[in-house]
Amino acid sequence: MSLEVKKMRAVDLIQKKRDGLTLSTQEINWLIEGYAKGTVPDYQMSALAMAIYFKGMSTQETHDLTMAMVASGDQIDLSPIQGIKTDKHSTGGVGDKVTLILVPLVASFGVPVAKMSGRGLGHTGGTLDKLESIKGYQIERRQADFIKQVQEIGLSVIGQSDNLVKADKLLYALRDVTATVDIIPLIASSVMSKKIAAGADRILLDVTVGDGAFMKTLDDAEKLSRTMVALGREVDRQTIAVMTNMSQPLGQAIGNRLEVLEAVQIMQGQGRQDITDFICELAQIMLELADVEKSIKEIHEHLVNGQALQKFEEMVAYQGGDIEDIYRPSSAQFVTDIYAETSGYIAELPALEFGLFAMRLGAGRAVKTDALDYETGIVFAKKVGDSIAAGELVAQVYSNQILSEKMITDFKKNVKISKEQMRQNEILKIIR
Ligand code: URA
Numbered sequence: 353m354s355l356e357v358k359k360m361r362a363v364d365l366i367q368k369k370r371d372g373l374t375l376s377t378q379e380i381n382w383l384i385e386g387y388a389k390g391t392v393p394d395y396q397m398s399a400l401a402m403a404i405y406f407k408g409m410s411t412q413e414t415h416d417l418t419m420a421m422v423a424s425g426d427q428i429d430l431s432p433i434q435g436i437k438t439d440k441h442s443t444g445g446v447g448d449k450v451t452l453i454l455v456p457l458v459a460s461f462g463v464p465v466a467k468m469s470g471r472g473l474g475h476t477g478g479t480l481d482k483l484e485s486i487k488g489y490q491i492e493r494r495q496a497d498f499i500k501q502v503q504e505i506g507l508s509v510i511g512q513s514d515n516l517v518k519a520d521k522l523l524y525a526l527r528d529v530t531a532t533v534d535i536i537p538l539i540a541s542s543v544m545s546k547k548i549a550a551g552a553d554r555i556l557l558d559v560t561v562g563d564g565a566f567m568k569t570l571d572d573a574e575k576l577s578r579t580m581v582a583l584g585r586e587v588d589r590q591t592i593a594v595m596t597n598m599s600q601p602l603g604q605a606i607g608n609r610l611e612v613l614e615a616v617q618i619m620q621g622q623g624r625q626d627i628t629d630f631i632c633e634l635a636q637i638m639l640e641l642a643d644v645e646k647s648i649k650e651i652h653e654h655l656v657n658g659q660a661l662q663k664f665e666e667m668v669a670y671q672g673g674d675i676e677d678i679y680r681p682s683s684a685q686f687v688t689d690i691y692a693e694t695s696g697y698i699a700e701l702p703a704l705e706f707g708l709f710a711m712r713l714g715a716g717r718a719v720k721t722d723a724l725d726y727e728t729g730i731v732f733a734k735k736v737g738d739s740i741a742a743g744e745l746v747a748q749v750y751s752n753q754i755l756s757e758k759m760i761t762d763f764k765k766n767v768k769i770s771k772e773q774m775r776q777n778e779i780l781k782i783i784r
Pocket of ligand 1: 442443444524533538539540542543566
C-alpha cells in the first residue's frame with residue numbers, strides 16, 4: 353500500500369502559527385507560492401499575518417519567508433554591469449530625500465548604483481513620486497535598458513517592475529489594511545526580499561527610528577537591523593544597517609517638488625550643515641561597502657562642487673527628464689508663513705504630524721489610488737535645536753488651497769519650543 357502524503361492546507365498552517373509553533377521551510381514555500389499564484393486567498397493570508405504578528409517568527413522562518421518571497425517573482429541579474437553594485441533602502445520617513453542625493457554622490461566616485469524605489473503612502477514619502485515631479489522623468493524602464501543605463505552612466509533609479517517579489521506586492525498591500533505592517537519578521541522579509549531580488553552585491557539599509565517611522569524605539573530598530581543584516585549575510589550580500597533619526601522630518605522640505613529642490617540645493621553646497629554631514633556619512637558607508645575608501649572631506653568635495661549634481665543631471669536626462677525643471681521652485685498658488693509665538697529653542701517637530709499635514713495638502717496619499725499634488729508641502733526655516741525668537745519664521749507652507757485658521761493653529765501647536773536647547777543626532781547607531 354502506498355503511503356499517502358498529507359495535503360497541505362492553509363488553515364492548518366495558520367493554526368500552527370496561531371498556537372506558537374514553527375512553520376517548516378516547505379510549509380512557508382507552499383504558502384507563499386500559493387499566495388503569489390492566487391490559490392491561498394487574501395483572507396487566509398491576513399489571518400496568517402496576524403498570527404505572525406502575535407507569535408513572531410524564528411530566524412529560520414524569517415529566512416525561509418524572505419527566500420520564498422524572492423522566488424515568487426523575477427530576479428534581476430546585474431552581472432553585466434562591471435564593479436561592485438551597491439543598493440540602498442530606507443524603511444520610510446518624512447522629508448526623506450536621501451536617495452536623490454546619495455545615489456549620484458556615490459556614483460560620482462565610479463561606484464555603480466542600480467536602484468529600484470517605491471512610492472509614498474500615508475505620512476511617508478516615496479522617491480518615485482519625487483522623481484516623477486520632474487517633468488518627463490520616466491520611472492518605468494525595461495530591464496535591459498536599466499542595465500544599459502548603469503553601464504553607460506553609472507546610475508539609475510527606477511520603479512520596481514510588477515513581477516519583482518510578487519508575493520511582497522500582494523502581502524504589503526494586505527498588511528497595510530490589516531494592521532500587520534509593524535512587525536519585525538514581516539518588515540525584514542519584505543525589505544530584504546526586494547533588495548535580494550533587485551540584484552545588488554552590497555546593501556545599505558537606512559532604518560528610520562522615531563514617531564515618523566515604523567520603528568518607534570532604538571531597541572526595536574536595532575532588532576530589525578540585526579535581522580536584516582543577518583539575512584543579507586546568509587545570501588552573501590554584505591549589508592550594513594544605519595539607524596537614523598525620524599522623530600523630526602529629514603532636512604528642511606517635505607513634499608515632492610520641494611524635496612527635489614532641496615536635494616539640488618544640497619548638491620550645490622547650499623544645504624544645512626546637519627543634512628549635508630549626514631549624507632556624507634551615509635555615502636562613506638556605502639562607498640565602504642563597495643570597497644572604496646574615501647575621507648569625509650573628499651566626499652564633501654564631490655557633494656558640494658557639482659560632481660554629484662552632474663551625475664544627477666545625467667540620470668534625469670537619460671531617463672527623459674527636463675534638467676531645467678530640477679531647478680524650478682514650487683508653483684503652488686499660496687505660500688503661508690508660520691511664525692513662532694514664543695522665544696527659545698525648537699524642541700520638537702514631530703515627523704508624523706508634519707508628514708500627515710503635508711499629506712492633507714496633497715503631497716502624500718491617504719490611500720494608494722490618491723493623486724498627488726507635487727507642488728505642495730512644507731519648508732522648515734528652523735529645526736530641532738535651533739534658537740528662535742517670537743515672531744520669527746518657523747516654516748512656509750506651500751498649498752493650492754488657502755490654509756484655514758484651524759490648519760495654521762494645528763501647525764503651530766506641533767512646533768514645540770522650550771527654554772532648553774536639545775540636539776538630535778541624525779545617525780543613531782550602525783550595525784555591520
Ligand atoms: N518597507 C518595506 O519595503 N516593507 C515593509 O514591510 C516596511 C517598510
